[in-house]
Amino acid sequence: MNENESNFEALRRILAFKNRETPPPGYFNNFSAHVVARIRVGETNESSVAWFSKLLQAFEFKPAFAGSFAGALCMLLLFGIVYAERPDAAPQTLLTSSTQISSPLAMASPTDFIPQTGSSGLMIASNNSVLNLGSVASLFNQPNQNQLAQQVSFTVPGN
């Protein structure tokens, strides 16, 4: 190796010349200030997108995490599709809830929902029970029993 070193002595002398290449005078005066300013700007911007960038960084540095996250999403999607297409899932729920309540709607017979036609044949009246859903707190709440049915009639425009 010493022989190699001596073979390259002239080359090393030339390479040392590279140290003579220097940036303009005063170049480093504000270098650290620029770095710190950019860090400060980054910190203020970072707070708004911190969670999203952290998620992306986690994907970037941990491929296993990215794979498991994607797998979990696929499983959730698959479960949703299977559950939605199950024939007995939704009707069973509706049946259970309809037996629990005794609202006028639940007590009505199917013939009550057939539109009544007047003598002229143009008047369409409806005896459908329309529940006032305004008092329902959420979509999943059951309507109250003491809600009144309202009678609604429709007239064809122009008659």
Add this chain to the structure above:
Amino acid sequence: MIMAETVERTELELPAPEHESELVRRARKGDLQAYDDLVKRYQERIYATIYHMTSNHEDANDLAQESFIKAYQALKSFKGGSTFYTWLYRIAVNKTINFLKQRKNRTHMSLNDIDFNAEHDSDLIALISEKTPRRDAGLNELQKKLNEALLKLSEPHRLVVVLHDVQGQSHEEIAEIMDCNIGTVRSRLYYARQQMQAELADYLK
């Protein structure tokens, strides 16, 4: 008497050069003043390494700043297994190599001026005056040839030459920075020197 006390206290309160580990500890807690001190300590060496790798002043400026910013953001992951200096170097080197891979075939040299004192370097005078009658022209020509020869090396070979022959780092330090063993550093250095010697044959006769 009061004056003497004041002088004495001022002398005692002069900021002593802080230990690197203390600055790192403070910077990890978000103390930007401490990090500013760390940047000032290493800015010239980091810039020089990147500059010698890219042969471009503007790229070296951007990459050096980005390296320091990335190091600050990753400071919490710094376990202290190596010195802060080595860890910082590794970030700068990786960033530079990634940049060079993206920049491939778009090489544009933007070289710094040569130090005025170089003209008084006896080794260089002997080297250049034999080749060209005008010394200034010779120095600029040598600078250009030298940078072109470096850019022809692959990134790992160039890095070894820059760290060892230009910046004077030991094989052990380079191995730690490049995350490889010393044997690899030695073999890369040998191969890179051979290539450089062939490229600069006119100046080495």
